Amino acid sequence: xxxxxxxxxxxxxxxxxxxxxxxxxxxxxxxxxxxxxxxxxxxxxxxxxxxxxxxxxxxxxxxxxxxxxxxxxxxxxxxxxxxxxxxxxxxxxxxxxxxxxxxxxxxxxxxxxxx
Amino acid sequence: xxxxxxxxxxxxxxxxxxxxxxxxxxxxxxxxxxxxxxxxxxxxxxxxxxxxxxxxxxxxxxxxxxxxxxxxxxxxxxxxxxxxxxxxxxxxxxxxxxxxxxxxxxxxxxxxxxx
Numbered sequence: 001x002x003x004x005x006x007x008x009x010x011x012x013x014x015x016x017x018x019x020x021x022x023x024x025x026x027x028x029x030x031x032x033x034x035x036x037x038x039x040x041x042x043x044x045x046x047x048x049x050x051x052x053x054x055x056x057x058x059x060x061x062x063x064x065x066x067x068x069x070x071x072x073x074x075x076x077x078x079x080x081x082x083x084x085x086x087x088x089x090x091x092x093x094x095x096x097x098x099x100x101x102x103x104x105x106x107x108x109x110x111x112x113x114x115x
Numbered sequence: 116x117x118x119x120x121x122x123x124x125x126x127x128x129x130x131x132x133x134x135x136x137x138x139x140x141x142x143x144x145x146x147x148x149x150x151x152x153x154x155x156x157x158x159x160x161x162x163x164x165x166x167x168x169x170x171x172x173x174x175x176x177x178x179x180x181x182x183x184x185x186x187x188x189x190x191x192x193x194x195x196x197x198x199x200x201x202x203x204x205x206x207x208x209x210x211x212x213x214x215x216x217x218x219x220x221x222x223x224x225x226x227x228x229x230x
Contacts (some may be wrong), residue, residue: 002158033216043159043204043220056217091223094216103149104156105215 004107006091012113018079020108025072025093030084031055032074033094033104034066038087049074081114088112123202125225134192136224138205143178145207149192149218150179154201162190162203192226200228 003026013019025032034046045058049068060066063081068074078085088111092104128134140148146167151159165172165179165188172179178191188205202225206218 002160004158031216042222045217045219048216058217092158092216103161103164104159104218106160108158109154 002105002107004020004091004093004105006087006089006110008110009108010113012022012115013081014115015081015083017081017114018077019081019112021076021078021089021091021112023062023074023076023091023093023107025074026105029093029095029105030072031094032068032072033092034060034076035090035092035106036087037109038084043090046076064067078112081112083114086114100112123223123225125227127227127229128195128229130195130197130228132195132197133225134190134195134199134228136190136192136203136226138188138190138221138224139223140186140188140205140207142207143183143217144209145219147208148179148181148188149206149208150177150188151204151206151220152199152201153204153223159204195226195228197228197230200226202226 005024007022030051033048037043046060047066048056052068063079066076088109090106092106092107093105139140149164150162152162153159163174163179165181176193180189186226202223205221
């Protein structure tokens with residue numbers, strides 16, 4: 001158990017809909033990362049938050065947004081869903097944001113299926 | 116166009132053998148490299164990391180070798196066990212970046228260990 005909790009574990013929805021994925025980082029971790037894992041693209045970095053502020057951005061679509069709340073949990077919002085958004089979405093956390101130990105602790109993921 | 120799934124390299128070994136998993140990275144500016152292991156239904160799990168000022172680092176039963184000249188990374192697992200069966204990913208982080216968690220993952224290698 002990594003200590004990172006993601007909900008829901010599975011989600012099935014229709015094209016055009018909007019969903020919210022939730023992540024609770026390990027106790028004490030200030031950084032939260034979101035990654036997308038799909039069959040054709042592999043594991044891709046989406047976005048990182050550190051102590052409530054956006055720190056780094058990857059290939060995140062404009063239809064997707066995220067935030068980190070004062071209690072450090074994070075949410076990833078996916079809107080106007082398309083079939084190609086079907087994927088596993090992982091949240092990871094770490095103690096620090098910048099240089100240092102790059103060990104990320106990943107949750108078990110939220111599997112999104114868009115029909 | 117039609118999307119195709121990633122065709123992951125596979126490595127099949129007998130229990131007790133040593134395993135070597137290889138990874139080529141593309142960004143010569145990367146200065147930090149990590150190996151992750153992903154078991155079925157779980158998130159990636161940190162194994163070992165290495166910085167670009169090193170060419171070898173050892174952990175418990177694992178060794179990572181870095182050859183910057185040819186941009187090649189390898190993970191050696193000694194006395195491989197059935198519990199080592201998983202997908203193994205190398206990941207890189209670019210020098211000068213503000214986030215060690217913004218990782219570029221390789222496509223992964225499937226390791227199967229036969230009892």
